[in-house]
Structures are given as C-alpha cells and as structure tokens.
Amino acid sequence: MAARAPRADAVRNRSRVLAAAEQVFVARGTSVSTEEVARVAGVGIGTVFRHFPTKAALIDAVFRERLRRFAEEADRLVASDDPGTAIWEFLTRVAEVAAGKQAWADAFAAADLHDALTPAREQLPRALGVLLNRAREVGAIRPDVTVAELVALMLAVSRVPERAADGAVLRSRVLSVVFDGLRPRPAASPRVPHQRG
Numbered sequence: 001m002a003a004r005a006p007r008a009d010a011v012r013n014r015s016r017v018l019a020a021a022e023q024v025f026v027a028r029g030t031s032v033s034t035e036e037v038a039r040v041a042g043v044g045i046g047t048v049f050r051h052f053p054t055k056a057a058l059i060d061a062v063f064r065e066r067l068r069r070f071a072e073e074a075d076r077l078v079a080s081d082d083p084g085t086a087i088w089e090f091l092t093r094v095a096e097v098a099a100g101k102q103a104w105a106d107a108f109a110a111a112d113l114h115d116a117l118t119p120a121r122e123q124l125p126r127a128l129g130v131l132l133n134r135a136r137e138v139g140a141i142r143p144d145v146t147v148a149e150l151v152a153l154m155l156a157v158s159r160v161p162e163r164a165a166d167g168a169v170l171r172s173r174v175l176s177v178v179f180d181g182l183r184p185r186p187a188a189s190p191r192v193p194h195q196r197g
Helices: 008-028 034-041 045-051 055-078 083-102 105-110 114-137 147-158 167-182
Strands: none
Touching: 008 034, 008 045, 008 055, 034 045, 034 055, 055 083, 055 114, 083 114, 083 147, 083 167, 114 147, 147 167
16 A cells, blocks of 8 residues: 655645744754744754754754755756856855855764755766856866866855854855856967067
C-alpha cells in the first residue's frame, strides 16, 4: 500500500516552522530555544517536535533548505545570458550566505552538519567554475583568477563583522573593492618617444 501524502496543513506547518527557525537562528543564533521557534511560527511546541524530533534535526533541516535555495540560485545564474553580471551576482550571494552562517557557528558544536553542507561544497565549485569560464570568455574578469581564489576572497569578505551597526554596508564596500581588483586591468597605452625639439 502506497504511503499517504502529507496533509496540506502539515506541509504548511512544517514550512512555517522552518521559516521561523531560520529567522530566529540568523538573528539570535542556534542557542535560542525550540519553544521560541514555535512561538514565532505560531504553532504549538508539539507541532515542532512532530516534524523535527530534536533541535539538531531542526538545525539540519534549516541548513538544507538554505542550501537548496542557494543551489537553485546558482543554477539560474549559470544559465544567464549575461556572464559578466552573473559572476558578480553569484559572488555577492556567496559572501552574503557565508556571512549568514557565521551567526550559526555554535550549530557545528551542537550537531553534525557535514552531510547537510555537502551539497554546497559540491555545488559551489562546479557552478562557480562554469560562471568563471563564461566571464573570462567575455572579458569580464581577469584571466588568471581561479575558483579557489574566488572562494577564499568571498569567505574573507564574509568575515566583516556581522553585528556591527554598519556591517552590511561595510561588507558591500569591501566587496566592491574586491570586485574592482578582479576586473581585467586596462591595457597600458604605448609610450610615445619624447622627441627633442
């Protein structure tokens, strides 16, 4: 006998819990209680545990959902008709996602999330490699830049203090400076020999 599909209200409740958990964890870290997640989601604590038996399971599910959306965005940008714009959009997104994860650093101590993060570890270099090659072809990025260097640069940008009042503004400014360094340098004008009169 085939398994019954989840009821529509159960699907909605699961989505509400996931959205609330992401909102709370990003804003206040994963030490926030499951009861607080239930309150923000507008459901009972029993509903949370029905879908996520442990807090570790909830944290894992939130990570997976974020990474799924990230992978979809990466695939969309890879198919873009404008490789030059796509590479900068993708790099900006990488920096933003990495910055968001810093607020969840305690999750790594509380739960084993290696399996949840594996898709991103595979997706990021693959999608970034395609974007990098396409951007090189249209002259939007320096030809000597590698995927590893781009990832290292985005992770460095993501380390800009998240809690500072102007953290997002500062990160955006730093990202702009990094992008300027990644763009091809204009060819030097040939020197005209100085002629003596």
